[in-house]
Amino acid sequence: EVQLVESGGGLVQPGGSLRLSCAASGFTFSDHYMDWVRQAPGKGLEWVGRTRDKAHSYTTEYAASVKGRFTISRDDSKNSLYVQMNRLKSEDTAVYYCARVIVDSGTYTYDYWGQGTLVTVSS
Amino acid sequence: DIQMTQSPSSLSASVGDRVTITCRSSQGIRNDLGWYQQKPGKAPKRLIYGASRLQSGVPSRFSGSGSGTEFTLTISSLQPEDFATYYCLQHNSYPLTFGGGTKVEIK
Numbered sequence: 001e002v003q004l005v006e007s008g009g010g011l012v013q014p015g016g017s018l019r020l021s022c023a024a025s026g027f028t029f030s031d032h033y034m035d036w037v038r039q040a041p042g043k044g045l046e047w048v049g050r051t052r053d054k055a056h057s058y059t060t061e062y063a064a065s066v067k068g069r070f071t072i073s074r075d076d077s078k079n080s081l082y083v084q085m086n087r088l089k090s091e092d093t094a095v096y097y098c099a100r101v102i103v104d105s106g107t108y109t110y111d112y113w114g115q116g117t118l119v120t121v122s123s
Numbered sequence: 124d125i126q127m128t129q130s131p132s133s134l135s136a137s138v139g140d141r142v143t144i145t146c147r148s149s150q151g152i153r154n155d156l157g158w159y160q161q162k163p164g165k166a167p168k169r170l171i172y173g174a175s176r177l178q179s180g181v182p183s184r185f186s187g188s189g190s191g192t193e194f195t196l197t198i199s200s201l202q203p204e205d206f207a208t209y210y211c212l213q214h215n216s217y218p219l220t221f222g223g224g225t226k227v228e229i230k
Contacts, residue, residue: 044223045161050219063218104172107173
């Protein structure tokens with residue numbers, strides 16, 4: 001059974017840092033691109049960024065709102081995905097989801113999501 | 124960036140109603156679009172991918188159509204468990220972008 005479990009959320013002051021983790025199980029983690037998606041309280045979904053797999057040199061993509069502040073990484077030996085969040089702002093307050101990316105019938109799509117972890121940026 | 128304009132932002136409907144939600148993209152995205160359902164406090168769930176392909180296990184009352192810049196999610200006969208918020212997502216180019224969501228409420 002595919003499982004994605006996020007952890008590391010919590011309360012952090014503006015300007016602070018936090019690292020979120022996503023532990024994957026039930027599939028060959030190293031074969032997949034992985035994304036982070038967030039959702040501010042009462043708001044819609046926002047794509048944060050992506051890490052590709054080893055075959056694509058673990059390259060990353062980011063939303064403009066987080067580029068230069070967030071770093072997405074992965075450790076295939078630990079079946080884990082990370083996002084290092086620096087210089088946090090109040091507008092980064094959100095539930096952060098990790099999601100597995102697959103290619104299905106020639107198109108990218110998310111097939112599994114974690115349950116999310118809440119990050120609150122506040123003084 | 125590709126903007127995804129989803130409409131309506133909310134709707135009220137009764138069980139058994141036919142419901143249609145639309146997403147328009149600011150540029151052509153071929154069929155690189157998915158639809159996701161989200162219930163309060165839960166992670167989104169994939170319904171449709173490739174604009175029209177039904178995720179295995181999703182009831183056939185859900186269907187997707189469209190290509191290019193205009194896409195539609197249709198629920199042919201709304202059921203009680205379908206009251207939720209629906210999002211489209213374009214996977215065509217970075218940054219990936221979601222529509223603003225459509226909250227389907229009970230009339």
